[in-house]
Amino acid sequence: MTQQGVRWTTDQALALAPDATSRKAGSKLGSAGPWSGTGSSEEGAVWGLCRGGAGVPYRTVVDVADASGTAYTCSCPSRKAPCKHALGLLLLWSGGEGSVPAEAQAPDWAERWLAARRGRAQEERGAGAAGSGAGSADPEAARRRAERRAERITAGATELEQRLADLLRSGLATAGRTGYGLWEETAARMVDAQAPGLAARVRELGALAGSGPGWPVRLLEECALLHLLDQGWLHREQLPAALAATVRTRVGLTRPPDGPPLRDDWLVLAQYDVSDPKLTTRRVWLHGVASDRTALVLSYGPAGRAPDLNLPVGLALDAEVSAYPGAGQRRAALGEQFGPPVPTAVRPAGVTTAEAAARYGSALRDDPWLESVPVTLDGVVPTPDGASWQLADADGATALPLTPSATARPGLWRLVALSGGGPVTVFGECGHRGFTPLTAWPQAPGEAVPLC
Known part of the structure; x- marks a missing residue:
């Protein structure tokens, strides 16, 4: 569908x-029995009618060429995305x-949804470009707003320093x-100071107190x-520009990506969700x-609902990404895609476990608050280690x-x-708590196996 003769795997x-x-x-x-009127297009769409319980078939369309990854629609009442159909x-x-079957033309009901979906995506891209220009229309007002917020964060950080000192005393x-x-x-109080990054770290402290053996350490x-983050904010003018940008990000000051768009064939290494009561x-x-660059793309959705971005592991997409500011930052924004994701046999080059630990240690110099890299x-063997x-x-x-x-x-x-x-090849996140495996490949040529 995405290329002649190229289709996703069952795992993807x-x-x-x-x-x-x-x-x-x-x-x-996933079998032909409940389906009728199925078809697919070279543009990256699949459609079909699935037999429903009341005798009325559900109209289902999947667009794997959508700019946000993979989009779905179905006439069934399910609120899950994607639904079972x-x-x-x-x-x-x-x-x-x-x-x-490969069809040249989708039925009217599928074509209408596909055209509307892609039309909205085009409008959003145009509105985003216009919004970027409008945002700079009054730079003096924007500067004053930024100064007022910085003053509130400084007041919050100063108060937090006093509370930490009282705790230790x-x-x-x-x-x-x-x-x-x-x-x-x-x-x-940190939320009132418009410092959500500080607020999140304070809540983590509250969860640690009395959390089990060794909690005081x-x-x-x-x-x-x-304390280091507080001091970094209070003395940010004395920091190198890249580290100061990292401090701003950690405190909670979000900035748009400022790196030039980098076009590449991007292999989807891993995808997983992290949930809290609100998000x-x-x-x-x-x-x-x-x-040979690894980038992290984030997508958000309300609590209990999956975000829109869906990129199955093991696929590759020809696209642009733009980096966010900050020393050692991996986060990037997914930009224009020049085709739907397609399967690939490519896998990233691997390192030894000692090199992985050294890579994390080196990254901490740029971002001391980094949880993992x-x-x-390459060539590692899962081995029991006592109870772990x-x-x-x-x-x-x-x-x-x-x-x-992970265990x-x-x-x-x-x-x-x-x-x-x-031995196998394993991609994951390496940090001070250990290694979290996310995707694995067999030593011989083979497909990526998601682990999360």
């Missing part, structure tokens, strides 16, 4: 499922050349007795990092085949422990099964 289609229930329900609809249609299409043991209310009050470490954040790791490990697991180099010289969250994920067993006791 199932990677779009918002939850395990949808994955199971979509799998049941869209997943089933993708699974049917991924089954091979004869599974969904009274002793960390008191933090376990005061309860979460004091931390939430302090976080609310963890609390002291996080207090030190928060779902989708993290998508991309790797430029020619530039993206790393591809580690990834050891094939020669057994060094190893990286897996993070506690609790079902993806660990997919990794162990793929390895079978032999």
Whole structure:
């Protein structure tokens, strides 16, 4: 569809499922039985009619060439995105050349949605360009707003420094007795100061107090990092420009991407969601085949709903990305795409576990608040380590422990099964808590296996 004879794999289609229930329900609809009127186009669309319970078929369309990744529509009442019918249609299409006919023209009901969808995307791009120009129409007003916000953040950071000093003066043991209310009050003060980054870190402190054996040590470490961020903001004029930009980002001052657009074939290394009571954040790791650059694209959605951006692991897309400001920052904005994502056999070059740890240590010089860095490990073996697991180099010289969250994920067993006791290539995030595997490849040529 996307290229003559090139289709997604089953794993790539199932990677779009918002939850395990949808994955199971979509799998049941991945055969030709419930479908009629199916078709696909070279422009990147698949459509079909799925038999419904009331005798009225559901009209389903999937657009894998959408500028935000993959878009769906279905006449069923489900609020999930994608619904089980869209997943089933993708699974049917991924089954091979004869599974969904290649049609030159979509039916009217599919064509109307596709035209409207792509028309809106074109309008949004035009509005975004116009908005960028309008934003600079009154630079003096923008400067005054920025100064007022900086003053509020400075007042908040100064107050936070005093609260940290009071905590250390009274002793960390008191933090376990005061309860979460004091931390939430302090976080609310940082929100009032328009410093959401500081507020988030204060809430993390509240979660650490009394959280289990060794909590005072963890609390002291996080207090030190928060103090460092406070001091960085209060003395930002004395910092190098790139580090000052990182401090602004960590405090919560968002700025648009300022790097020149970089066009490349971007391999989708991993995609997973992080949720809190108010927001779902989708993290998508991309790797430029020619530039050898790894970039993080974020997409957001309301709590309980998947974000719009959907890029299945193992695909590659010809697109532009623009970097956000800040020393050592990996975040980038996904720009214009010059074609739909297509399967690829490319995988990033890997390093040893020792080199991965050294890479994280080096990155901390640019961003001391960095939780982890993206790393591809080559030729590592999943090995039990007491009650936990580690990834050891094939020669057994060094190893990286897996993070506690990684050992609790079902993806660990997919990794162990793929390895079978032999070496594999693994992409993941390497940080002070250990290594979190996100995607793996067999040592021999083979498809990417998502682990999250």
